[in-house]
Amino acid sequence: MSTGLEPERKVLRLARPYLGRLIGAGLLAASTELAGLALMATATWLLIRAAGRPELDALTVAIVAVRALAISRGVLRYTERLAGHDATLRIITDVRARVFGTLATRRTGVPQRTGDALSRLVSDVEAVQDLLLRVLVPGAAAAAVGVLAIAGTAVVSPAAALALTVGLLVAGLALPAAATALTRRTADRVAPLRGALATDAIDLTHGAADLAAFGATGTALAQADARARELARLERRLTSAGWAVDGAGVLLAGVTSAAVVGAALAADVDGVLVGVLGVATLTAVEATLALVGSARQWAQLRAGLRRVADLLPAGPAADLATLVQPVTGPATSAAEPATDLTAPVQPASPAQPAPTLGPVDCHLHEVTVQYREGAPPALDRVSLDLPAGRRLAVVGPSGAGKSTLLGVLTGTVVPDGGQVTLDGTELSAYPADRLHRAVSGLLAEAHVFHASVRENLMLGRSAATEAELTTAAAAAGLLDWVGQQPVGWDTIVGEEGGQLSGGQRQRLALARALLAAPAVLVLDEPTEGLDPAAADQVLATATAATRREQSVVLVTHRLAGLDRYDEVVVLDAGRIVQRGRHDELIGTPGWYRDQWLLQEAAERGYLALTP
């Protein structure tokens, strides 16, 4: 978790290429405020002078100036908004792409929730927009106006300038600090709560059928309702604090104006100028009070900013092409909107293909994973040697720890003990931009995106050629289906692959993993949902499609075809209870042989029933 001002620094680092535009927007904002201040001062001077019925000629310049300032203020405000939004939208496009890239390749022990990810992509990234548009630009403009107003007043009366300085310091520093202190704790709770509520919304819609089936709709609704009410309460509290501070600001403007007028009168300043100073002070304090709003905004958006910053790669802005690389596992489910998905995986930039890594040796030494304190470990001191090119099958009863093992290999599950090394480097220290090319593949419940078959596959390799697509799809047994579609590779597969059968979805995810061709290819139940004959064929072609120096770690419940694997490991309750080649294991009493006999018998029954 980022601390201090690190979130802001990380975000602003991304703003560097747009610094010129941001400074331009800041200058325009300052000019707008100054035009407003000059307008009030000139109009006041004009009114007071006009009361003395002077010659019209004496007022002409002021009349023209009032008109010019009124028009230029509007024009400046418009151009400032245009420039500010232009710069900001460019920056947040970058931020959003990077956040998406990290979510798509996320490697933590914490499962990623779609709603939470969506909230990060949408409302948290908007915090970046607010930081620039509502904090930095107006903050800089208010500071500039304050300094110029003090300088201008000092020319007329140093004593009045002193009173104005005090008023502006209170308006620009003390009140914003008070506003921040009042709202910080509440604001810190609002962003995560919004994330949780977004997750609730996804669960309630996507999971409506399951909730209804298990009679849990009422409880889930009540939980979401409680969260929504808590959020409303916190937002009401924030609003009330805001009103209190706003009221104090109005009072401060009046008091400062009175002090400036008093000081100017005491210094025998000309009556007209005293009036001008009084009104100009009101305007200057009002402009500086924008810092209160900025501080309040800042406090409110810090939690969101922190969440975004946690997803931004450290150090200099990384190349997007290296960020949006494949992990065909659940983490990719973050990308709901097809537009966000498709942009990074377009095969538009063959100049940026991530090269396939050479052979990688992987070792696990006494790896232990315990998800919850007190619960039995999901992996208990597991040691494995996976030299480059090794084909390893992992089998075992449900809950034995197979998927956890793949999670450890891909870095999505952080072990509580032991060591995982890739080519001698600790996995945790392995360069993040290389890790997905070293180890990735098809993880449980791979997400299929609402995009075309081509785009879904190219998430695995953004610069894949047509021939590579064809080879991967053929190996996964998807090519015939693609050929039958009127628009072939451009067939849209629907939300979460809804327009595909379960088997086609699985083949698509497998083809994507094969296309990614990491050095260590992990496959979690790649043939799940296929009938036994199809499963055997797909496993055979998929295994054959891997490169010789590419390691494969296959988790499967189905034991047929494992004779092609160098080693089979049987896990039970997180421990390796048997290991060896398929032929050895079916000749040895134990879980593997029992399971083999059971599956053979079931298969014979299945074949007997098949017409």
Ligand SMILES: Nc1ncnc2c1ncn2[C@@H]1O[C@H](COP(=O)(O)OP(=O)(O)OP(=O)(O)O)[C@@H](O)[C@H]1O
């Ligand atoms: N995120 C998690 N949080 C808490 N416990 C978990 C988590 N993931 C897995 N477990 C527990 O760890 C153990 C191993 O789970 P794992 O998914 O690795 O087993 P598996 O062998 O892949 O099972 P299956 O064959 O049913 O997919 C199980 O007891 C499971 O309940």
